[in-house]
Each structure stands twice: as C-alpha cells, then as structure tokens.
Amino acid sequence: MDKLVIKKSPPLDGRVRISGAKNAALPLLMTSLLTNKACRYTNVPQLRDINTTVALLKELGVEVSRPDNNEVMLNAASLNSVTASYELVRTMRASILVLGPLLASQGKANVSLPGGCAIGARPVNLHLSGLEKMGAEIEVDEGYIRATVDGRLKGARIFMDMVSVGATENLMMAASLAEGKTILENAAREPEIVDLANCLNQMGAKVTGAGTDNIHIEGVASLNGCDYRVLPDRIETGTFLVAAAASGGKVRCEAAAPDTLDAVLDKLEQAGAHITIGDDWIELDMQGKKPRAVKVKTAPHPGFPTDMQAQFVTLNCIATGSGVVTETIFENRFMHVPELQRMGADIALEGNSAMSKGGSELKGAPVMATDLRASASLVIAGLIAEGETDVNRIYHLDRGYESIEDKLSALGANIRRDKE
Ligand SMILES: CC(=O)N[C@H]1[C@@H](OP(=O)(O)OP(=O)(O)OC[C@H]2O[C@@H](n3ccc(=O)[nH]c3=O)[C@H](O)[C@@H]2O)O[C@H](CO)[C@@H](O)[C@@H]1O
Numbered sequence: 001m002d003k004l005v006i007k008k009s010p011p012l013d014g015r016v017r018i019s020g021a022k023n024a025a026l027p028l029l030m031t032s033l034l035t036n037k038a039c040r041y042t043n044v045p046q047l048r049d050i051n052t053t054v055a056l057l058k059e060l061g062v063e064v065s066r067p068d069n070n071e072v073m074l075n076a077a078s079l080n081s082v083t084a085s086y087e088l089v090r091t092m093r094a095s096i097l098v099l100g101p102l103l104a105s106q107g108k109a110n111v112s113l114p115g116g117c118a119i120g121a122r123p124v125n126l127h128l129s130g131l132e133k134m135g136a137e138i139e140v141d142e143g144y145i146r147a148t149v150d151g152r153l154k155g156a157r158i159f160m161d162m163v164s165v166g167a168t169e170n171l172m173m174a175a176s177l178a179e180g181k182t183i184l185e186n187a188a189r190e191p192e193i194v195d196l197a198n199c200l201n202q203m204g205a206k207v208t209g210a211g212t213d214n215i216h217i218e219g220v221a222s223l224n225g226c227d228y229r230v231l232p233d234r235i236e237t238g239t240f241l242v243a244a245a246a247s248g249g250k251v252r253c254e255a256a257a258p259d260t261l262d263a264v265l266d267k268l269e270q271a272g273a274h275i276t277i278g279d280d281w282i283e284l285d286m287q288g289k290k291p292r293a294v295k296v297k298t299a300p301h302p303g304f305p306t307d308m309q310a311q312f313v314t315l316n317c318i319a320t321g322s323g324v325v326t327e328t329i330f331e332n333r334f335m336h337v338p339e340l341q342r343m344g345a346d347i348a349l350e351g352n353s354a355m356s357k358g359g360s361e362l363k364g365a366p367v368m369a370t371d372l373r374a375s376a377s378l379v380i381a382g383l384i385a386e387g388e389t390d391v392n393r394i395y396h397l398d399r400g401y402e403s404i405e406d407k408l409s410a411l412g413a414n415i416r417r418d419k420e
C-alpha cells in the first residue's frame with residue numbers, strides 16, 4: 001500500500017490550483033441517470049471516488065468516456081441494470097445517490113445498504129422515508145435496498161428531522177422527475193446542494209430555494225442532457241489554508257470559491273491569519289507568526305464544516321493557547337486524535353470535544369488514519385513535526401485529494417509518495 005513520507009518542511013509558500021469538489025462531483029455524475037441524453041461534466045477532480053462512481057455507472061450500463069483528465073461524458077440511454085452492488089457501495093457510501101435517480105427514471109432500484117463507516121453509523125433512513133413519501137415501495141432484503149414505484153414518483157411535502165446532505169440530494173434528484181410538486185423542509189444548505197440544483201435546472205428541472213432549508217421542486221416528465229462545470233472544492237481549499245497557517249506560511253488558493261468558506265475563513269482570521277480574497281482566489285498570510293488556538297464547533301452549512309474539523313485539531317495542537325474542537329455531526333470522528341498524540345500532541349478527548357493545551361512540539365512518527373480528513377490532518381502535522389512522518393493507508397486521502405503530494409511539493413513541502 002502506498003504511503004506518504006513527509007519531512008519537516010519550511011513555511012508553505014506559493015500558489016495552488018484548487019480542484020473540482022469531490023462532494024459536488026459525486027451527485028452531479030448521478031444526474032446522468034435522470035436522462036437518456038448525453039451529459040458532460042468538467043472540472044471533475046481525478047480521485048478514487050470519481051473512479052468508483054464511473055465504475056458504478058458503467059456497471060449500470062451507462063456509456064462513459066473521459067476525453068481528458070478532468071472531463072467525464074456520460075450517456076445513460078443504454079442503461080441495462082438497476083443494481084448497485086455491495087462490492088462498489090462498500091468502498092464509497094455516496095453510491096447511495098443512485099437510488100433516487102434510478103427509481104425516478106427506471107421505476108426501480110436495488111442498492112446495497114452502505115452500512116456504517118469509520119466516522120459513524122451513518123444511517124440512510126431519511127433517504128428511504130423521503131422516497132416512500134413520494135410513493136416508493138421499499139424493502140431491505142439480504143443487505144440490499146429494493147425500491148419500486150408503480151408509475152411515476154409523486155411529489156410530496158417531506159420534512160427531514162435531521163439535516164442531511166445526501167438525503168437532500170437524493171430526494172432533489174428523484175423529485176425532479178416526479179409528478180407534481182415536492183417541498184423539502186429542513187433541507188441541507190451546503191454549496192454542493194446549490195451546485196446540484198443548478199445542474200438539474202440546466203437539464204430542464206424546476207428547482208427553487210436551493211441554498212435555503214426549504215427547497216421546492218416542480219417535477220417534469222423528462223430531462224435534457226447537460227454541460228456542467230463542477231464547483232471548486234471548499235474542503236481542499238480549507239485544507240491548504242490550514243496547512244499554510246500551521247506552517248507559518250503564505251499561500252494563494254486559485255480557482256477557488258471564497259463565498260463557500262465563510263465559517264472556515266472566520267476561524268483562520270481568529271487564529272491570526274491575514275486573509276485576502278478575490279473573485280476566485282483566497283490568500284492566507286501568517287506573516288511568520290504562530291497561529292492562536294481557536295474554538296470550533298461543527299454544524300451543518302453555513303456552520304463550520306465537519307470535513308474541516310480534523311485539520312483544525314492539528315492547527316490547535318501547535319498553536320499558542322488552549323483550544324477546543326467540538327464535533328456535532330458524526331459520533332466517531334476523532335481517529336486523528338490518538339495518532340496526533342503519538343506525534344506528541346498535548347490533546348485530550350472529552351466527550352465530543354478535542355481539548356488542546358497548545359504549543360505542542362510534534363515529532364515525526366509512522367501514523368495512519370481510517371478516514372479521509374483525519375489523514376489530511378496527519379499530513380499537516382507531518383509538515384511541521386521534527387523528523388520524518390510516514391502517513392500510511394493513503395488510499396483514504398486518494399478518495400478526496402487530487403495530487404496532494406504534488407500540490408504540497410510545489411509549495412515547498414518535503415513530501416513524497418512511496419509505492420509498495
Ligand atoms: C459525499 C458527500 O457529500 N459527503 C458529505 C456528506 O455526507 P452525507 O451526505 O453522508 O452526510 P449527511 O449530511 O447525510 O449526514 C449528517 C448526519 O445525519 C445523519 N443521517 C443522515 C442521513 C440519514 O438518512 N439519517 C441520518 O441520521 C448522519 O448519520 C450524520 O450524523 O455530508 C457530510 C456532512 O456535511 C460530510 O461530512 C460528507 O463529506
């Protein structure tokens with residue numbers, strides 16, 4: 001298995017080009033299942049999760065071509081299966097996002113239950129109950145969700161008692177082809193939801209209110225293809241900004257979407273970073289200073305994103321002063337804490353909060369993490385730690401960061417990938 005070998009590096013310095021957002025691209029590629037016309041997606045990041053999605057769509061019979069690295073062309077006219085197998089779903093939970101589109105366009109879908117994952121149980125009850133409200137018959141049998149609908153799905157008023165990004169996306173896609181109007185209440189407000197709504201509307205859907213907690217979808221009988229550019233990745237952007245701040249450096253993130261990062265930029269400013277923003281870039285300058293520890297509590301958008309929590313735990317460890325990072329979205333998202341402790345971090349877990357004393361002098365060590373953002377936090381720790389840090393199991397990082405070692409190297413980091 002590949003690993004990243006990281007040595008203590010100088011303050012990061014330079015410019016980095018941000019890739020398309022993984023969490024926008026995954027649902028966007030699934031919109032191809034809603035039409036028998038050609039769909040073209042650009043600014044698609046080169047990631048393991050994208051390859052898994054493409055493999056899954058191919059398995060369903062979707063015609064796929066990838067004319068260049070960041071472009072994916074899909075055509076579902078030749079669809080010949082409605083089954084998302086366990087083999088693929090177990091490697092990527094977002095596979096559940098085929099459920100709504102398949103059910104809406106084909107009247108049936110069999111999708112392996114995703115099951116829990118390293119960061120929490122992550123049930124899909126809201127996806128299922130929402131589709132049931134729209135008239136679907138759903139049973140779970142031998143680990144598979146088997147959903148059917150007699151005729152078209154019917155528009156419905158759906159209140160979700162938790163804010164769920166994936167359920168909002170699944171139901172928004174399904175409702176686009178349903179008969180009548182669907183209202184999603186307590187919907188997720190993440191920028192990736194807005195991106196999906198924009199793409200659906202380009203295909204002829206009638207979605208309004210995306211970005212608020214009340215989304216209205218007037219179903220249409222059929223949808224066209226699309227030519228859609230994926231939103232920049234706000235979590236990749238935030239990760240590079242934290243890496244820059246932790247190293248005392250100066251980094252400009254280009255091709256970014258500054259208006260998707262308010263909560264993260266606010267915390268970085270509290271940490272003492274000087275932030276300048278343009279239309280599509282963000283520059284962070286620590287002016288050689290150490291960051292100050294901050295208090296962070298995750299929440300659904302526009303709150304502080306859980307996908308940036310681990311990176312801030314690392315930042316707080318090496319910052320001056322004590323800090324608190326509280327996780328409210330996932331029940332088990334602190335796998336990075338014991339690994340950071342092994343690197344010398346003075347940090348303690350109290351319930352769902354990571355309390356840090358600050359000023360930790362990190363020392364390199366072999367570490368590993370069982371999820372994507374925990375791995376990212378260990379990479380940041382490796383850049384500042386004395387000596388050498390080996391980050392193992394980096395297939396997690398490859399799910400969500402395009403060419404992370406090349407991008408960090410270009411900023412002056414001492415990092416390489418060792419293949420095994
Ligand atoms: C591919 C993708 O976009 N992944 C993101 C998406 O994941 P994902 O869409 O899976 O996360 P959700 O927003 O659905 O999960 C939020 C919370 O709701 C709970 N829940 C969710 C659905 C459900 O039916 N029942 C239920 O109880 C989950 O267990 C979790 O505690 O949003 C998360 C929260 O911002 C991010 O961390 C992930 O990076």
Ligand SMILES: C=C(OP(=O)(O)O)C(=O)O
Pocket residue numbers: 023093094307372373400
């Ligand atoms: C948790 C994440 O992704 P996923 O929902 O695909 O597991 C993430 O991107 O941090």
